[in-house]
Amino acid sequence: MKLILKLLAGMALGLLLGLFAPPPLAALLATFKSLFGQFIGFMIPLIIVFYIMSGIASLERGSGRMLGLTVGLAYASTILSGVLAFSAASTVLPQWLSGAASAAPQAAEAMAQPLFKLEIKPLFDVMTALTLAFVFGLGIAATGAERLREVAEQGKGIVEKVLARVLVPLLPAYIACVFAEMAAAGAALATLKTFGAVLLLAIALHGLWLAVLYGFSGALLGRNPLSLLRAMLPAYFTALGTMSSAATIPVALRSAGNMRVARPVANFVMPLCATIHLCGSTITLVSCATAVMLMTDGLAVPGWEVMLPFILLLGVTMVAAPGAPGGGVMSALGILSSVLGFPEASLALMIALYLAQDSFGTACNVAGDGVIALWVERLGGLEAAGEPAVQNG
Template structure:
């Protein structure tokens, strides 16, 4: 009963965000300019507040995620974390590669209204400078998490649990309920600048590029997992498909985890390693969102005619994004909470672009979640081929899944 309520709640949020997009689209012309300016100011204030506390959120989730690894096998921990990072990094780079090759062929229309000096202004301006760079929080959380996952400390575990509790409470009780309000002001801004309708039309063909890329990537992963045996490939897909559909309908990797474990046990025939890897990677190995968000971000840069980032900036972005995957919490839009500072620093995003991409990404989230779940099943199979215990004895204990 609780799972059903959670599923309904997860489905309801994208519908609300769709409604938020439609209000300015159809009724923006009759809404007074002062009201638009008011909501735009709220969105900017929320954005500045979020950017200020994002480093703490990143550190707390990264620290608590890595410290929760319940094993004394250093080799296993290092290989698992390295494999997750490399897999996410490859997916991110693949997203950029597809963006470079496929998106220019769509001839996306350019929006240049942001250069108009008569654009909508916020009713007030409020912003506090960020005290800690996002990169410091990422690296610090990673190093502390790895250190205390290998050198156990009850004090460190209590601190990690408390930080995780505070950050999760903020996201679940404050940010997620206010997410529609956060987006509404930026959407009013786009409508006032007369680029909202054009921008939404742009994402229609981009949607097919994203979903097509995600499907092809999953096929490739399972072909690798099956050693390119078609018979084994179709067996793997048939077994994991119920978990894929569940992930699509619930929009929650955590809610799908029991079904994914059952499916992957059939594919791998090794319950111990499956029940270790799946809970440990369910939130941090997310190739669906890696592919989708990258392509969506690049399409946004093209349609708003922003200067495309250099190769150096893209590599830095990919590195920190792959690192940030360890800090993503399983709440709607959680990945974008972590990504906002990186999008703005390395890809040159503005607040309006962030607001729009948040709403559009949430509408695509069912597909991304389905790919995340399915990809985790393939990752477990491939990882089992990489990690070879030195003896037949049980070499590691079960991971504790992150408490969300």
């Protein structure tokens, strides 16, 4: 929650600076934005390589049948939630945001130019990073190459430190610079209107998707959906406060036990789903991406022939996303740029929109994990043990 408050403060400060900053300060803001934006672009392929490679390599743990069921169900839930989000966002947002087109492409002209420019090129492009991560991740899982596994884990650790110590702490300042540009271009009010519309839509879609998951599962499994959802509420509210699925694992395990999920199933499924089941984050990202395309000159909302591959890739690129708040959007920046054609200004808006509602997406992810555990138990032929996944207290 502290990050959200800092983000909001950055937006407010950026609006004021865009209206009243003297030329020397405006030039400093432009310089910081240019350098930080390029550094984000440099980090995107590294995030993809090390997190996806590490995530895939770790999927050899546990029984093959249980692993296959968990991964398959989690990915299906993630993709279907993205389909729901785009169906709703592409229908509702054009009406809500009519007349709210952004002047983002003109913002750079309205803002002062950087004092100097440095070109920081990524080591490779996004698709190369994805391919590299898949080849080595699957290879490590198949061959048990321990040294490469250590390289993947250590690289992931370094990237995670950069995210936690550099990127995430400086994001409010970066967003302040972006909003200063928009204020200078006269697009601030339209952007704030978009924030409110997308926040309401995303939260409504999170609730709808959880209602679908629990209603459908309760009907087919012969369980009371409201009782099941009530059992997961402690995990939901914990995730709402921490903005981290990983930090919520202990509470999620207790909630799964309260749903009468067998302890071995819960102990396997809940930690794994914390990194691979991203239904709420996908809803947020797809909704935000649709809004940004609607409000940005030069971007158009594509059809399903583009959005479906984007959603399919999104479910993969966010695998093992960093436990730090905002990890989902940072790992998705690459395909937002390569598949949807987002320029730097649009990527910055995506970061701001996503982080403003990240806690709700994370809470939806965690609440949905309980449904995955129920189905893995049923489809895996395991009987509920009727005991908690972990001992309370």
